[in-house]
Amino acid sequence: MIRDIAIVGFGLAGASAALSLRDQGYDGRIHLFGDEPVPAYDRPSLSKSVLAGATVEAPPLLDAAWYADAAVEIHAGERVQRIEPARRRLHLPAGTSLTYDRLLLATGARARTLSLPGAELDGVLSLRDQADSAKLRSRIGPGMSLLIVGGGLIGCEVATTARKAGAEVRILESADELLLRVLGRRLGAWCRERLEALGVVVQRNARITAFEGKGGRARAVAFADGLRISADTVLISIGAEPDTALAQQAGLACVRGVPVDATGLSACPELFVAGDAACWPLREGGQRSLETYLNSQAQAATAAAAMLGRAEPSPQVPRAWTEIAGHRIQTIGDFEGPGSWLLRGDAESGHPLLMLRVHGGAVAAAMSVDATKDFATATRLVEAGTPVSLPALSDPATNLRDLLRARPSTGTR
Amino acid sequence: MAFVRVCGRSEVAEGEALKLEQFAIPLALFNVNGEFFATQDRCTHGEWSLSDGYLDGDVVECSLHMGKFCVRTGKVRSAPANGALRTFAVRVEGDEVFVDFDAAPAMP
Ligand SMILES: Cc1cc2nc3c(=O)[nH]c(=O)nc-3n(C[C@H](O)[C@H](O)[C@H](O)COP(=O)(O)OP(=O)(O)OC[C@H]3O[C@@H](n4cnc5c(N)ncnc54)[C@H](O)[C@@H]3O)c2cc1C
Numbered sequence: 212m213i214r215d216i217a218i219v220g221f222g223l224a225g226a227s228a229a230l231s232l233r234d235q236g237y238d239g240r241i242h243l244f245g246d247e248p249v250p251a252y253d254r255p256s257l258s259k260s261v262l263a264g265a266t267v268e269a270p271p272l273l274d275a276a277w278y279a280d281a282a283v284e285i286h287a288g289e290r291v292q293r294i295e296p297a298r299r300r301l302h303l304p305a306g307t308s309l310t311y312d313r314l315l316l317a318t319g320a321r322a323r324t325l326s327l328p329g330a331e332l333d334g335v336l337s338l339r340d341q342a343d344s345a346k347l348r349s350r351i352g353p354g355m356s357l358l359i360v361g362g363g364l365i366g367c368e369v370a371t372t373a374r375k376a377g378a379e380v381r382i383l384e385s386a387d388e389l390l391l392r393v394l395g396r397r398l399g400a401w402c403r404e405r406l407e408a409l410g411v412v413v414q415r416n417a418r419i420t421a422f423e424g425k426g427g428r429a430r431a432v433a434f435a436d437g438l439r440i441s442a443d444t445v446l447i448s449i450g451a452e453p454d455t456a457l458a459q460q461a462g463l464a465c466v467r468g469v470p471v472d473a474t475g476l477s478a479c480p481e482l483f484v485a486g487d488a489a490c491w492p493l494r495e496g497g498q499r500s501l502e503t504y505l506n507s508q509a510q511a512a513t514a515a516a517a518m519l520g521r522a523e524p525s526p527q528v529p530r531a532w533t534e535i536a537g538h539r540i541q542t543i544g545d546f547e548g549p550g551s552w553l554l555r556g557d558a559e560s561g562h563p564l565l566m567l568r569v570h571g572g573a574v575a576a577a578m579s580v581d582a583t584k585d586f587a588t589a590t591r592l593v594e595a596g597t598p599v600s601l602p603a604l605s606d607p608a609t610n611l612r613d614l615l616r617a618r619p620s621t622g623t624r
Numbered sequence: 625m626a627f628v629r630v631c632g633r634s635e636v637a638e639g640e641a642l643k644l645e646q647f648a649i650p651l652a653l654f655n656v657n658g659e660f661f662a663t664q665d666r667c668t669h670g671e672w673s674l675s676d677g678y679l680d681g682d683v684v685e686c687s688l689h690m691g692k693f694c695v696r697t698g699k700v701r702s703a704p705a706n707g708a709l710r711t712f713a714v715r716v717e718g719d720e721v722f723v724d725f726d727a728a729p730a731m732p
């Protein structure tokens with residue numbers, strides 16, 4: 212009989228798991244530990260509306276009243292120090308410990324750091340939590356300059372927000388194009404042009420060697436070719452590292468995430484992992500930490516069910532959204548992979564545009580720029596593996612929803 | 625109770641939604657298998673129109689971040705949506721659809 216479920220990490224995956232447990236009728240105890248001072252909030256807003264100052268605090272994920280009504284025992288501001296899976300025990304700073312029946316690790320990820328001289332200077336920032344966002348927000352007004360190291364999703368989102376707030380913004384990207392890994396070259400180049408049109412300076416193939424400061428405060432960035440550029444504030448946005456500290460201490464082998472099966476179960480019985488911290492199997496093969504909102508949410512629901520003995524394997528299809536230079540970009544499936552791409556929409560201006568990767572008679576991946584409604588249908592084509600024909604998909608007159616209705620999923624791909 | 629005509633019945637196909645912007649509160653009118661439901665059009669999570677969303681039974685999925693709401697009750701069905709929608713009473717008479725902006729629908 213399962214009576215005590217402990218959840219470590221009070222972010223999206225932790226809170227979603229608690230919600231799922233109650234939705235599924237579990238009425239035992241739920242102990243939810245998080246080291247941030249506040250209950251789970253909308254982390255994606257930290258680089259968007261919260262950074263823009265539209266709201267002072269990130270919107271909470273669930274109403275505060277829900278936790279009380281659902282009798283979830285929340286411990287915000289408590290960092291779990293150590294876990295002992297063999298004894299089903301976790302340890303808290305005050306020397307107290309808790310014995311559980313099932314444990315969910317939902318510890319998320321941390322911003323990756325750059326080990327360069329001067330990285331510790333005041334003004335060299337990263338962005339992962341609410342405190343980081345508040346610090347950055349105070350430094351992106353008119354007349355201020357921001358250097359962003361890393362032109363990935365968070366770097367490009369922050370560039371958009373900071374530029375709109377009036378700051379001088381420059382992105383330093385080590386590759387020859389922005390967003391290559393997540394959006395590919397075509398969309399990466401398109402986003403760069405849109406950012407440049409907003410007044411963001413984009414420097415590609417950038418090789419930085421050090422941060423320079425005065426009186427402990429960052430003042431400039433130095434490049435391999437000897438040049439330097441002055442900056443009041445530097446944001447390091449070069450990706451995230453899944454936080455596997457607890458699992459590693461407990462002896463689990465981790466590779467960018469704690470390896471789990473498609474129900475979230477780790478190599479230890481009774482120990483489950485969901486969200487950014489999990490290295491989760493993909494439907495297209497392989498496994499990795501996905502670091503997206505929707506996948507974290509889905510994994511949490513799957514792991515919650517599995518903890519209650521209702522395991523339903525859920526190999527993931529990566530899904531993400533972002534907002535860059537005022538455009539809504541959404542993706543499902545991996546950009547790289549077999550098959551051929553076809554475009555629907557306004558290919559010339561670049562939006563609205565829906566790009567589909569078709570492989571084996573089904574849509575394997577889709578990317579959308581401002582084509583939200585069609586994208587919603589495209590995600591269902593991908594998820595259901597609906598058989599499609601290239602001519603029908605390519606025809607601008609085809610309503611995608613008709614394809615979904617006309618060809619019920621066969622479940623095979 | 626003041627019902628106002630908002631559109632013709634045939635303007636919203638089954639499984640679809642219509643955005644009605646001409647009112648003080650922009651509305652989304654949903655046709656769930658022939659039953660009509662009206663909610664505020666703006667998602668409670670962000671600046672986005674729920675009539676752009678994907679309707680599956682009586683649940684609409686916001687097309688921006690995939691938050692979900694029940695269009696019958698306005699209740700949140702999935703994050704990132706984090707606040708209930710305002711819902712309005714709907715009456716269908718013949719080919720016309722009427723909405724009462726002052727009243728929430730009667731709950732079963
Ligand atoms: C700025 C930003 C913008 C983003 N924008 C988007 C977006 O637009 N679209 C998208 O799809 N995704 C976006 N993401 C990614 C998305 O937010 C994450 O995928 C999601 O938050 C992962 O949820 P999680 O619960 O696994 O981890 P988190 O949300 O990181 O939560 C983990 C929590 O566990 C806590 N924790 C860690 N160790 C311990 C411990 N030992 N004891 C107690 N607590 C602990 C952490 O402090 C943290 O609060 C963004 C992320 C960031 C940082």
Ligand code: FES
Pocket residue numbers: 667668669670671672686687688689690691692704705
């Ligand atoms: S705007 Fe609707 S879910 Fe975000």
